[in-house]
Amino acid sequence: MPILEREPPKGRRESYVLPKVPVPPLKQTLDMYLSCMKHLVKEEQYQKTKAIVVKFGEPGGTGELLQKKLLERSDKTYNWVYDYWLEDMYLNQRLALPVNSNPAMVFPKQNFKDRKDSLRFAAHLITGVLEYKERIDTRVLPVDFARGQLAGTPLCMKQYYRLFNTYRLPGHKRDTLVIHKPGSTEQEYIIVACKNQFFVLDLVVNKKKLKEMDILTQLEKIVKMAENSEERQPPFGLLTSDGRTEWAQAREVLIKDSVNRESLAVIEKCLCVLCLDNPSGMEVGDTSRALLMLHGGGHEKMGANRWYDKPMQFIVGEDGVCGTVCEHSPFEGIVLVACTEYLMKFMTGSPSKMGRATSVSELPTPARLLWKTTPHIQGLLKASAERLQRLVRDLDMDVHKFEVYGKEFIKKQKMSPDAYIQVALQLAFYRCNGRLVSTYESASIRRFHEGRVDNIRSATSEALAFVKAMTDEKASLSDSEKMKRLWDAINAQTNYTITAITGLGIDNHLLGLREIAQELKMETPEIFTDETYVASNQFILSTSQVPTTVEMFCCYGPVVPNGYGCCYNPQSDHLLFSVTSFHGSTETCSAVFIKALDEGLVEMRDLCRKSNKPQSSAAPAASKVVENNQGAGSKLPSTLQKTGK
Template identity: 30%
Template sequence: MNHNTAAVLPRLPVPDLQKTVTKYLDSLRPFLLEDAAHGGPSYEDAFALRTKWADDFVYGIGRVCQERLHELDRASPDNWLDDNFWLKSYLQWRAPLLINSNWWLVFNDDPLHPSEEHLVSGFTEWQLQRAAWLVHRTLEFKDKVELQELHPVTTRTGVWIQESVSKMFNLARIPQRYCDILSQISSPSDPLSCNIVVMVNNWFYAVRVYDPGPDNSRILIPAETLLARLNVVVHDAATRAECAPEIGVLSADDRDSWASILQHLLSISPQNVETHEAVVNSLMCLCLDRENHSIVLPSSSSSLPQPSSISQASLDSHLHAIRSVPSNVSNRFFDKPYSIIVDPSGRAGAMGEHSPADALVPSIVGEYAVVQHVEMTQSFASAEHSATNGSWSRLEWVVDDESLEAIRAARARAEANIKNSDDSLLWFEEYGSDWIKSVGFSADAYIQMAIQIAWYRTTGEFTATYETALTRMFNKGRTETIRTLSVESRAFVLAMTDNDHSISSETKWDLLRRAVQKHTSLTRDAATGRGIDRHLLGLRNMLRQGERSELFDDLLFARSQEWRLSTSGLSAGHHFRGTGFGTVYENGYGINYLAAPSMVKFGIETKFSGGNTSTEVFKDAVYSNN
């Protein structure tokens, strides 16, 4: 295969203005039907008013905004969206990355997992072996993608993977007041780019994972060599008399607070400048936790069947440890796009900052790392004294009273956020994607309808629903919204929740078929650059001072984007126990799911403070739908 000819990805288009507005009006129909059904304005009058506003927009200021968007696109190196709006929408968000923004992946145990170490604390041989292996496999994947040994750029998928994977390593999000920035990807010639940052007992260490090779090349060290270096680092951290300043928890705080205290830290010592630079330019983080997190679920907490191969308590304990809990939240650096986490029992997972790459990308990397079980030819004992000088170093932070007070305040806020996170996994094992496809449905659309029913059964109302679609067929494509709530999905949900049982099974099946077909059509549009939400964002941003439109001023415009159901499907998840991300709205849900041939794994997160939401109740509703 000729690896010198890269496939060319088309440019993300600016969608047609009239088509976008027509699709937007269609997405408002279920809201207007609901309002009319509950004593609001008649559906016909309300829809006619929105149609008038839409026409005024298309033939007025909207046409001007569309032309401005085309001008912006012509002036943009890659595309109108990613170069100007999309990344900024992440970086301007001031909420803590902890739970609210960062994603997390929960890896399956390694087949060699020693069960007797489940309850231990302190650092273990198996923990370091698995950590070394996972890091090695992760960087092996990175190197193979760069060398085009995997996913060559002669295919469009290869171009997308190479571009996306490159944004996971050697950079970080940097907090700044009002709007963060992303660092530049560090050069392979930069010595700092050859290191990973290892966090142990809240201490930061730089560990070199690429050694110099011939002709200025660099060579990925064997897993056994990394094991030796990790062993020395852990021994160093375990024998330090003083406690580490909990700098990691500062990165879990709201972004303006973190920006302010980081600037203070950088101003009080050049050592802090060097340390932060080393962390930012490093490949990734490895977080070695000292304790296993364990929760005990009350026996009456759920009527759902237990997962087939693990207890629910063990499953959620593992999930929470990767998401972060009070005992390990300081042993993280939330600004890095990819961090591997391993606890003393060898349970592992990954967590990362969302803005450089969408969650499917780290899941592809994670699957490669996990699919092959640990293979070590060198024992822990023989590795102990084989780390060479210069292969690792301490990364010190200098702190003062002001920064210590900021750490105490940040920890209190982080613990409150963690305590408020109602987070669990549901393994639905009755059937999976094979059966769904066998009856003629898209597995993703079918699962979305199950989520719609669960929401309605637990709240008695409908809500705007966000599902992620990737626009990876385009150059620098990121995501688009699939608006799951539609006239068709609403009709199906109402039929399925009909208490009079007056609707036949045949009618319900037909309504499901129509809802799935509608969702499949919306998905196709979103993935092929014909979605509406990114276009509406661009058009709205093209309005200049003093310009306005009834279309955007309409309260229903904001309501149709109030994503109290924020959802995303990943791969079949054969190598993950589950995944997760936090809800954007306090009274909403963040739902990530993995559709395997014979089961579906749901990661569900909401807030205890939401009042009318409950992860356990929602899990029960999802299960009972099927």
């Protein structure tokens, strides 16, 4: 199995028992699947798909057999979908982690006076990390509870316990999520990356925890050591930026030497990575900061000053560009938000404790990790650098603040801000492409034991009816009819959200049926080789809401070569969007999409203002603010993704 540790975490704050993820009724999922796809494929293809689905669901047929086996699996496991989902979403994926998988959280721009000022910030940040980790290890984090539609339901906390004690180990065909024992003495150190070198910063010396001033002292030593060109090591962090199979092959070469084997083991067991970046030389704006978090600017800038397999990498740039980039397989965006918001509040609310340091002579010199290289390894590093650079050049990023209004205006319309924004995204895409496509919006299922996410399929038939009404000049629909269609779209989005967060979405269920068939060594059922199913898993529009209460934002890349990644952060008086695409696609352009999104949001506001009042028959369902995609950031739910990038 790719992951261990099956027992629910124990602690005085977590005496509740969460239910298992349900297995939805087969007929319900098949009917919903057809409903989701009917308006997205041609009629001829839909009729073909419908016949395949009907046959699959016949009494005594293949579907019923697989459903029975899935129910048996549910009886025997804590969470029937978890391993299937983890492997399909992450561990089986072969694309490079930067841009394609790892999301980033961009902190507010810092104004450092000099390098030492940035190191003070870094020392204070690590002090906050250690405080947060102690809260995790001692199980005193307050339990999260669902908000909105099903408010008060306790949520699974297991993802928090994997922030600092996990590592994604590359494999030739499938990666492994390694979990170290929480609170292990092996983890009493962090790795510091500086000038593409890696150093061990012990956090406990002579059984005493380092104070903040001690951490600063050690960071200063590390910076000085990194500047010593005579001892400089090759930029081995580049290998972790490569495709997963390429990195696994390179790692096999590395571990033939005991020096490399030991350095890798040290990194794999560390608490987290702290990346001390040089000034990037780029104009520091929201978009450039987001790019530096996602890929470091490539090997010519900070792209090698990373170790992308480690879930938590904190980046502190001398020019004030700070944030974190995360390996996504152990946890969702809302857990990342909770951690980083705690750290930001710690940074501003807890004064830096730069008291008297331990005598410098008492602190051992941080160890530089050493590597043995060969011409073959040098060639691997060069190839990784070139592939990273191609990825850097291809990414088209646009971070945009929509300032006309924010979520307060949407709430005044008695609409869910998330549902409203999702409909706006459909309008923007339709305006750019004249069609809707399968859309992914992550939906948290943390109300269940070991719950991660399912998918909210936002490209509803009701959304299509609305966007056509807003763009078809020939239709000449009245404002009241357009408003009715907007409410229909909002309600459809809200209803599907409720379905997904209560464990009754279609994507996890279909995945489970597919994987059960594979385990039984059956010929793949036609429903899963059908053109419609393949298209249903090509998420050209991949979206997540990642709301924050402090000034920072999340971003990630597209999941298919011709797609968009859209992360949004609704605030009271503005909406922040991070939109990504690839320059290599002739079908996408982030700036064009943002322009269409701006126009649509203004038109939707104007429509709401023109309406005398919300349609009373439709308003109640949509007016309930639903806990929607608090699993934000999960993006890649199918092994059927294109792998051309």
